[in-house]
Amino acid sequence: MTPSGVRVTVHRASAPHDTSVLSPDEWRRVARIRSAAARGRYVAGRTCLRSALADALGCEPRAVPLRLGQGGRPELTIPSTLSFSVSHSDDVVVVAVSATGPVGVDVERADRSPLPPAAAWLTDSERRTLERLLESVRDRALVRRWTAKEAVTKALGAGLTVPLASVRVAGARAESPCRTWRLTDLDVPTGVVATLATEVR
Amino acid sequence: MTEDIRSHVLAALGEIAPEADTTTLDPEADLADEYDLDSMDLYNLVVALEARLGVEVLERDYPHLRTLAGAVAHLDGLRAGHRT
Numbered sequence: 001m002t003p004s005g006v007r008v009t010v011h012r013a014s015a016p017h018d019t020s021v022l023s024p025d026e027w028r029r030v031a032r033i034r035s036a037a038a039r040g041r042y043v044a045g046r047t048c049l050r051s052a053l054a055d056a057l058g059c060e061p062r063a064v065p066l067r068l069g070q071g072g073r074p075e076l077t078i079p080s081t082l083s084f085s086v087s088h089s090d091d092v093v094v095v096a097v098s099a100t101g102p103v104g105v106d107v108e109r110a111d112r113s114p115l116p117p118a119a120a121w122l123t124d125s126e127r128r129t130l131e132r133l134l135e136s137v138r139d140r141a142l143v144r145r146w147t148a149k150e151a152v153t154k155a156l157g158a159g160l161t162v163p164l165a166s167v168r169v170a171g172a173r174a175e176s177p178c179r180t181w182r183l184t185d186l187d188v189p190t191g192v193v194a195t196l197a198t199e200v201r
Numbered sequence: 202m203t204e205d206i207r208s209h210v211l212a213a214l215g216e217i218a219p220e221a222d223t224t225t226l227d228p229e230a231d232l233a234d235e236y237d238l239d240s241m242d243l244y245n246l247v248v249a250l251e252a253r254l255g256v257e258v259l260e261r262d263y264p265h266l267r268t269l270a271g272a273v274a275h276l277d278g279l280r281a282g283h284r285t
Contacts, residue, residue: 034230035237072231089239108241116244150240160240161261 002184003198005100009052010188011093013044021050021061025068041088045095049074049086052095056082073159085154092192101201104155105186106147107194110140118142121149121164144193145169148183151197152176173200206254206276210269213249217242228270243267256280 002008022030026046033039050061053076057064069075076082083098085105096105118127126145133141149167152174153159167176174181179199186194211223218236232238238246247258247266256279258266265275 032231033234035235038234038237112241114245116241116248120248121244146241160244160263163260164244 002186002196003100003182006096006098006103006196006198007052007056008094008096008105008186008196009048010186010194011044011048011095013041013088013091013093015044017044017047018061019043019047021047023062023066026066029068041093044093045086045088046074048093048095049084052097053082053084056097056099073157083155085151087151087154087194089192092189092194094186094188094194096196098198101199102155102157104151104153104197105194106150106154107186107188107192108143108147110143110191110193112143112146113139115139115142115146121146123165123168126169140193144185144195147193147195148174148197151183151195152181155181155197155199203273203277206280207269207273209250209253210272210276213246213253216249217246226269228273229268231267232269233267250276254280 022043030039030043033042050064050066053064054061065077066074067077081099083101083103085096085103087094087105087107089107089109092107094105094107096103122130130138130141130145148169149164152167153162153164156162156176167174169183172183174183174197181197182200184196186196188194214221214223214232218238221236226235233243243263243266247263251258254276256276258279262275266272
């Protein structure tokens with residue numbers, strides 16, 4: 001169940017989207033994306049994000065004051081306590097908006113391969129735990145673990161500039177330096193897995 | 202030196218995205234936008250380059266590797282640091 005104060009919406013990138021809500025800056029970014037698939041996902045992600053933020057702010061999607069922030073991440077240009085995160089993989093777009101604290105979301109294909117070498121992003125304890133799993137479920141568990149760690153780094157506002165091994169996952173909790181996170185497996189279409197991270201205070 | 206690193210970056214990119222046509226790559230273009238790479242792809246790219254070049258890229262420097270020019274400059278600097 002999604003934590004209170006957090007709204008998660010799941011969309012199909014290939015579904016029709018009202019692209020008239022995008023800003024000139026967003027269209028300029030679209031024009032720079034050479035991959036058609038990436039362009040489609042960006043447009044879908046932005047329109048879905050604008051729609052979710054419009055609901056939270058009580059305005060029209062085109063009026064949501066977004067700009068490109070550090071690392072290309074979108075940020076609101078008005079003072080707001082809202083936190084939000086967008087992730088897409090294949091044809092699935094997930095948007096999370098929180099009124100109660102930092103939030104991060106990540107979605108990946110369940111059969112994603114190759115995953116980065118375990119030593120690069122898992123703690124020793126996590127490696128031992130995952131190695132004990134049956135091979136038939138291990139790969140999916142690894143993808144799930146990746147989504148958990150990436151969701152936390154997004155909630156931290158840092159993305160992959162934070163060492164993934166500094167985020168320690170145990171069950172439905174994660175610890176990053178000085179902070180604790182609740183992890184929620186999201187209900188998403190077959191073929192992908194997604195995790196939501198919200199801070200425990 | 203720089204040309205050697207450039208060829209390593211392009212080779213590693215070819216491993217991560219085998220369908221990528223790197224012959225017309227703008228050195229300043231965002232690799233994710235050019236080749237539809239996501240964060241895991243970029244992470245794999247960094248790991249591959251670390252193995253190829255024998256350097257360690259700190260996470261805070263990952264954004265430097267989002268373009269070919271940035272990657273070559275940063276990796277060149279790391280290797281130069283290793284030589285001194």
